[in-house]
Amino acid sequence: MDKKSSEMVELKPGRRPTLEQVQYLKVRRASQYEGKTAHFALCVFNLMNAILGSGILGLANAMTNLGYILFTVLLVLVALLAFNSIRLLLDMCDLTGITSYEAIGRQAFGEGGKIVTVLSILTHTLGAMCSFLFIVKYELPEVLRTLTGAEECSSAWYLNGDYIVILVTLVIIMPLSAAKNIGFLGYTSGFAMACMIFFTVVIVIEKFIIPCPIYGMNSTVHHEEYHLIQIPEHIDNYTNTVAMATVSTNNNPTIEPAGVHNESTECVHKSALTQELEEALEQQQCEPEPFVISLKSAYAVPTMVFAFQCHASVLPIYLELTNPTKTRMQLVSIVSITNIFLLYFIASLFGYLTFFTAVGPELLLMYSYYDPDNIVILLARIMVLICVIFSTPLLHFPSRRSIENLFFSKYEFSWIRHLGIMVVLLSLTDILVIYVPTIREVFGFIGATSASMLVIILPSLFYIKLGLDPTCSFKKISCICLVVFGILFTIMSLTLIIFGWLQ
Incomplete structure (x- = not known):
């Protein structure tokens, strides 16, 4: 690389890139990247699967704790916030020529910004993967018990949730996570989305079957x-x-x-x-409440934020989109978020209208309580298990990439390092799932901290720092308001959650 090219590609942390640097980096990225293998539909499936997961099981409880009108309003606002944050990230990607969330953080605020971004991504992805495997740990053994007709007191190894989590990780999750690129997961993501649509249809049907x-x-x-x-x-x-x-x-x-x-x-x-x-x-x-305010409401909004958090996966998916333009990726985001919003809302509404004030923190188990041997409910449980298992590799990709960007950004790709980080991350996830007793706090705490950072605070801060608009422009003023809101929301949510723990 000649001296001029070296100067063009080198971006100084904490400073806006020049227009010449931006143009050079865009051309260089387009000419060097070889992984554009995922067409539009596959990217939609991947992004939907990155969003959809265990969150769908906790949102009916959020509706119970907020009321159906307040819940609907807040869910719409959170969905809009999620899309706005994706739009800001794509703006930063287009502006700087950088295609990594962590690298954008470094460009905006130096090494400190990069470290904060990496920690936020790791915290969220590990928490989300744990929530997925919690479902595997406690649902899959019960499904196997029903299918095999095993006795309640049976000590068979396949009814031990810890063994099942390790087996599923080794047989399914690790092979899917070992790939270099994320695009091929679009096929498993498409199947997972079909499973969740089936689950949502079952929830609608069961509302007219289960008494209250x-x-x-x-x-x-x-x-x-x-x-x-x-x-x-x-x-x-x-x-x-x-x-x-x-x-x-x-x-x-x-x-x-x-x-x-x-x-x-x-x-x-x-x-x-x-x-x-x-x-x-x-x-x-058994009467729906339009508005509910209680201490439990502190978990509701963080659960929504957690449910729409996919931002760590957006840029890797964007990189593998055929003809990767900002406009196409924004369309992918709109289609994905709209579809997930509809699934979330329908599942939450009909789950709430089925159990009302008795909705627990995990919707699926409520149906299992009522009729564990019902074949349709059993199939719905299997569909959810398939979805969360296939969602775990999608969340593993950004967590591994964040570690590589933090410690190995100057090194060439290595399969040994690639697979070694995968083994460490998935092993850590399994250990947490085996030894952490409950799932409820995962939604609230992760939603109030890392998800809030990734969805609300960091994208707005990055645009305030790097955006070419004047400080008094509407876009930057709105970003400032979002940062203030995100900080206040995090403080308030954590305070209420901790207060709830102390009760």
């Missing part, structure tokens, strides 16, 4: 005697939720939660429920 209230003192089924039965410990840890099963002394029909059998004396533990859960299950209300 399901059981408890307000149930239309009256019993002469009630006993409180706690869900087995492995399920209780999953959702921080316990359910009450009614045991009748006459011939009236009863409804039992998934995995609970009265004839078992070893696997079912009778105990008093906590006051909060006892009220939710015994005093289930």
Whole structure:
């Protein structure tokens, strides 16, 4: 490279690139990049799969804690925020010729900006991968138990969630994560989206089948005697939720939660429920509430932000789009976010209208409680499992890339390093899933911190620093407002969540 070319390609951190540098980098990127293998539809599937995951299971609970009108308004706003942040990232990519979220952070604020961006991406992607594998850990063994007809107390290895998580990681997730490029995952992503559409259709249908209230003192089924039965410990840890099963002394029909059998004396533990859960299950209300404000609402908005977080995956997907222009990638984003919004809203609304105030923090398990042997519900559980398993490699790509950009940005590609980082990240994810007891705090804490940084704060800060618009322009003023809002939102959400922990 001659002296002039070296000066053109070298961008000084913390400073806007010159117009000559931008043009040079765009031409250089277009001529050197060889991975444009994903057509428009595959990129849409990949971005949808990067967005959609365990978030769809927690949004019905968010509607319960906000009310259906407030939830709808906030979900629309969060979807718009997510698209606006993608647009800002694409603007930065187009402006600087840089195609990495971490490198944009370095260009805007030097090494400190790069480190903050990398930490935000790692925190989010690890948290999201953990939330996906939590579902595998606690759902897949129960699905296998139903399919094989195994006894509740069976100690078969395939009913152990820890073993299942490790096996799924080795057999499915690692091979998909080992590839150099992300584009080919569009085929698995398309299949995963079909699975989630099926799951959403099941939720709509079950709304007209499942009665409300399901059981408890307000149930239309009256019993002469009630006993409180706690869900087995492995399920209780999953959702921080316990359910009450009614045991009748006459011939009236009863409804039992998934995995609970009265004839078992070893696997079912009778105990008093906590006051909060006892009220939710015994005093289930079956009327929709338009507005709800409570301490639990602190988890709702972070859960929404978490559910729309895909920004770490946007630029890798953009790089592999055939004819990668900003306009085409913005269209990919619009189509993806719109489709995911519709899936989220339909699943949340009909899940809420099915269970109302009794909706737990994980929607799928609610249907399992009601009728674990129902073949349609069983298929829906399998569909969700397929989706979250196929979503994990998509989140692994940006986490591995962030580590490579932080520590190995000056080195040539190496398969040994590539696979070594993959093994370390997926092993760490499995360890966290095995030893962290609950999933509920993952949504709230990650949504309030790293997801807020990646969706709201960092893209706006980058544009304020690097954008060519004058400081008083509408675009930069709106970015300043978003940064202030993001900081206040993070502080408020964390304060309420921590206060809730202390109660």
